[in-house]
Amino acid sequence: MKVLVPVKRVIDYNVKVRVKSDGSGVDLGNVKMSMNPFDEIAVEEAIRLKERGAAEEIVVVSIGVKQAQETLRTALAMGADRAILIVASDDVHTDIEPLGVAKLLKAVIDEEQPGMVLCGKQAIDNDMNATGQMLSALLGWSQATFASKIEIEGEHATVTREVDGGLQTIKVKMPAVVSVDLRLNEPRYASLPNIMKAKKKPLDEKTPGDYGVDVAPRLEIVSTSEPEARKAGILVGSVDELVDKLKNEAGVI
Amino acid sequence: MAVLLLAEVTDGTLNMDATAKAVTAAKALGDVTLLCTGESCAGAAEEAAKIDGVEKVLCAEDALYGHRLAEPVAALIVDLAGDYSHICAPATTDAKNILPRVAALLDVMVITDVSGIVDSDTFERPIYAGNAVQKVRSKDATKVISIRTSTFDAAPAGGSAQVETIGAGTALGLSEWVEDKVAESDRPDLTSAGIVVSGGRGIGSEENFEIVEKLADKLGAAVGASRAAVDSGYAPNDWQVGQTGKVVAPDLYIAVGISGAIQHLAGMKDSRVIVAINKDEEAPIFQVADYGLVGDLFELVPELTEKL
Ligand SMILES: Cc1cc2nc3c(=O)[nH]c(=O)nc-3n(C[C@H](O)[C@H](O)[C@H](O)COP(=O)(O)OP(=O)(O)OC[C@H]3O[C@@H](n4cnc5c(N)ncnc54)[C@H](O)[C@@H]3O)c2cc1C
Ligand SMILES: Nc1ncnc2c1ncn2[C@@H]1O[C@H](COP(=O)(O)O)[C@@H](O)[C@H]1O
Numbered sequence: 117m118k119v120l121v122p123v124k125r126v127i128d129y130n131v132k133v134r135v136k137s138d139g140s141g142v143d144l145g146n147v148k149m150s151m152n153p154f155d156e157i158a159v160e161e162a163i164r165l166k167e168r169g170a171a172e173e174i175v176v177v178s179i180g181v182k183q184a185q186e187t188l189r190t191a192l193a194m195g196a197d198r199a200i201l202i203v204a205s206d207d208v209h210t211d212i213e214p215l216g217v218a219k220l221l222k223a224v225i226d227e228e229q230p231g232m233v234l235c236g237k238q239a240i241d242n243d244m245n246a247t248g249q250m251l252s253a254l255l256g257w258s259q260a261t262f263a264s265k266i267e268i269e270g271e272h273a274t275v276t277r278e279v280d281g282g283l284q285t286i287k288v289k290m291p292a293v294v295s296v297d298l299r300l301n302e303p304r305y306a307s308l309p310n311i312m313k314a315k316k317k318p319l320d321e322k323t324p325g326d327y328g329v330d331v332a333p334r335l336e337i338v339s340t341s342e343p344e345a346r347k348a349g350i351l352v353g354s355v356d357e358l359v360d361k362l363k364n365e366a367g368v369i
Numbered sequence: 370m371a372v373l374l375l376a377e378v379t380d381g382t383l384n385m386d387a388t389a390k391a392v393t394a395a396k397a398l399g400d401v402t403l404l405c406t407g408e409s410c411a412g413a414a415e416e417a418a419k420i421d422g423v424e425k426v427l428c429a430e431d432a433l434y435g436h437r438l439a440e441p442v443a444a445l446i447v448d449l450a451g452d453y454s455h456i457c458a459p460a461t462t463d464a465k466n467i468l469p470r471v472a473a474l475l476d477v478m479v480i481t482d483v484s485g486i487v488d489s490d491t492f493e494r495p496i497y498a499g500n501a502v503q504k505v506r507s508k509d510a511t512k513v514i515s516i517r518t519s520t521f522d523a524a525p526a527g528g529s530a531q532v533e534t535i536g537a538g539t540a541l542g543l544s545e546w547v548e549d550k551v552a553e554s555d556r557p558d559l560t561s562a563g564i565v566v567s568g569g570r571g572i573g574s575e576e577n578f579e580i581v582e583k584l585a586d587k588l589g590a591a592v593g594a595s596r597a598a599v600d601s602g603y604a605p606n607d608w609q610v611g612q613t614g615k616v617v618a619p620d621l622y623i624a625v626g627i628s629g630a631i632q633h634l635a636g637m638k639d640s641r642v643i644v645a646i647n648k649d650e651e652a653p654i655f656q657v658a659d660y661g662l663v664g665d666l667f668e669l670v671p672e673l674t675e676k677l
Contacts, residue, residue: 127497129632132500132631133497133498133500133501135500135501142496142497142500142501213478214469214478214479215472215473215476215477215478215479218473237613238613240497240498240612241496241497242496243481243482243494243495243496243497243498243612244469244479244481245465245469245481245482246469246472246479246481247469248469249439249465249466249467249468249469249470249473250469250470250472250473250479251473252439252470253443253469253470253471253473253474254473257543258440258543258544259439259440259466259470259543259544260544261439261462261465261466262462262466264606274547277462278462278606278607279462279463279607280461280462280463280560280607280615281379281549281551281607282549282550282551282552282605282606282607283549283550283551283606284436284546284548284549284550285546285547285548285549285550286436286438286544286545286546286547287544287545287546287547288543288544289542289543289544292544297613298596298600298613299599299600299606333478334477334478334507334508334509335478335480335505335506335507335508336505336506336507336508337503337504337505338491338504338505338506339503339504340496340501340502340503340504341501341502341504342500342501342502343495343499343500343501343502343638346638346643346657346659348656349643349655349657349658349659349660349661350659350660350661351650351655351660351661351662351663352660352661352662354662355662355669355672355673355676356676358644358660358662358673359673359676359677361660362621362642362644362660366621366642366659366660368564368620368621368641368642369564369588369621369677
């Protein structure tokens with residue numbers, strides 16, 4: 117089975133986000149960018165499937181700016197076999213919407229015919245949590261979102277999902293789109309020799325036009341603003357003082 | 370304008386809080402029709418009909434919808450979509466699973482976790498773990514949106530909408546339900562509780578989490594946790610508060626042994642009053658706390674529990 121893993125280049129999760137003063141967006145110039153943390157987990161899971169003999173080839177795909185090459189190289193260094201970069205913009209501030217991403221991924225999948233897609237549950241920049249579900253719909257495949265455990269048995273996968281009430285286990289028909297949650301695994305670091313080897317692995321470059329897909333946005337971004345700041349609080353010196361404040365000042369107990 | 374709102378129904382029971390909050394948001398967009406689905410959901414539909422502002426309730430009862438699997442529920446909504454300008458749902462894990470699928474089938478973008486409604490096609494939503502708020506205007510014919518319930522008040526009771534039973538769609542045979550692992554608890558629901566007490570890595574073990582639970586029980590509060598506490602096995606996954614867990618906005622949030630990473634703040638910084646108990650006075654949680662108490666949680670929390 118071939119496994120396809122879409123990986124997104126996003127602001128590193130440790131970076132303090134700054135909203136541009138003109139309200140046009142978040143400042144992404146000269147900030148550290150990394151692979152979306154959920155996508156690292158998806159790549160790791162694909163590698164483990166391969167190590168277990170359940171997958172033969174891992175193809176990673178990224179859609180965005182040319183610099184997403186770095187993200188793909190990271191995935192190749194972790195253990196993916198081949199990469200496809202779809203250059204859809206030359207401005208790092210342009211985010212291709214999940215619907216456009218899903219359409220492009222569908223076009224890639226029509227060519228590549230993978231037996232499974234493993235994607236992240238959510239990109240930590242737009243926090244959309246949508247692409248996997250949209251892709252599954254366009255393909256007419258089954259979907260299993262927020263996976264914390266995946267077992268593949270022949271024509272089916274049994275997936276445990278993290279849901280509001282606790283955990284839900286479902287059995288999906290393959291091929292399927294599975295979106296991964298944080299507790300599925302701990303992604304590995306790429307070793308130096310593997311980083312060197314990754315430089316020689318194939319990385320194909322494409323454009324949305326190659327697939328005949330229109331990625332024009334459906335949502336116009338009117339403005340981006342800072343959330344309302346909380347006003348500074350105080351330190352209290354004792355439990356008694358805290359109880360007093362909660363009762364008599366805040367009136368919450 | 371007409372709005373189809375997917376009610377939150379789990380195993381035949383209506384989640385009144387999440388649904389009524391989403392009704393408040395949906396009412397701003399047009400006449401609200403609620404859709405209840407489940408293997409049995411007539412009871413939930415009767416309940417939902419009493420929410421003020423609901424014009425009509427559709428009840429789709431069939432084994433097909435038993436566990437709210439995304440594929441059949443999305444197909445049902447797509448069948449109904451023609452009559453509506455907006456398709457909404459409270460942003461629960463169920464809706465996050467279903468709505469993007471609906472949107473893709475309708476060839477429109479989904480707008481998730483909406484925290485503000487500006488007008489019928491303009492919405493606000495948090496991005497970057499709540500570090501920024503984006504205002505977007507949809508150019509799509511049908512708007513598919515999930516609603517962040519923590520920012521809307523629940524619509525009151527007092528309605529008397531008509532309930533209409535509708536037929537089920539055809540089975541797609543793509544996925545089947547195997548099992549649910551749901552912890553039974555007498556505590557209030559995390560997302561609707563007035564008070565939440567959360568523990569982090571500082572708690573140190575599953576056994577020690579009792580300290581947090583005792584304080585919560587004294588206050589009649591729900592219990593939450595940081596990702597680190599859940600990952601370490603101190604607390605179950607459904608207690609996680611944050612960017613990738615639950616979003617809460619209680620009157621009082623007490624963070625115990627939690628450092629205050631941005632991803633945690635994303636899920637609780639809209640709480641009315643925040644209390645932080647942490648031995649590290651440099652911990653970022655103190656920057657959002659109204660009342661901070663620096664010290665050892667193993668001494669302070671039992672003392673607080675006793676003195677309340
Ligand atoms: C993609 C992504 C998504 C994430 N989503 C979430 C999310 O949804 N929710 C979430 O919470 N996190 C999330 N995280 C993780 C987040 O970045 C932090 O790692 C996590 O919140 C830290 O949890 P913590 O505060 O419990 O642990 P730590 O940061 O380790 O803090 C423990 C605190 O306990 C204090 N402490 C220790 N002992 C004592 C004592 N005896 N008395 C008093 N205080 C004590 C310490 O001073 C410290 O401040 C996410 C991370 C990523 C990358
Ligand atoms: N531009 C992109 N390139 C590659 N993968 C993407 C892209 N956008 C989203 N994805 C995938 O879809 C997942 C969910 O993203 P989102 O729906 O934007 O929250 C991510 O974790 C990725 O696996």
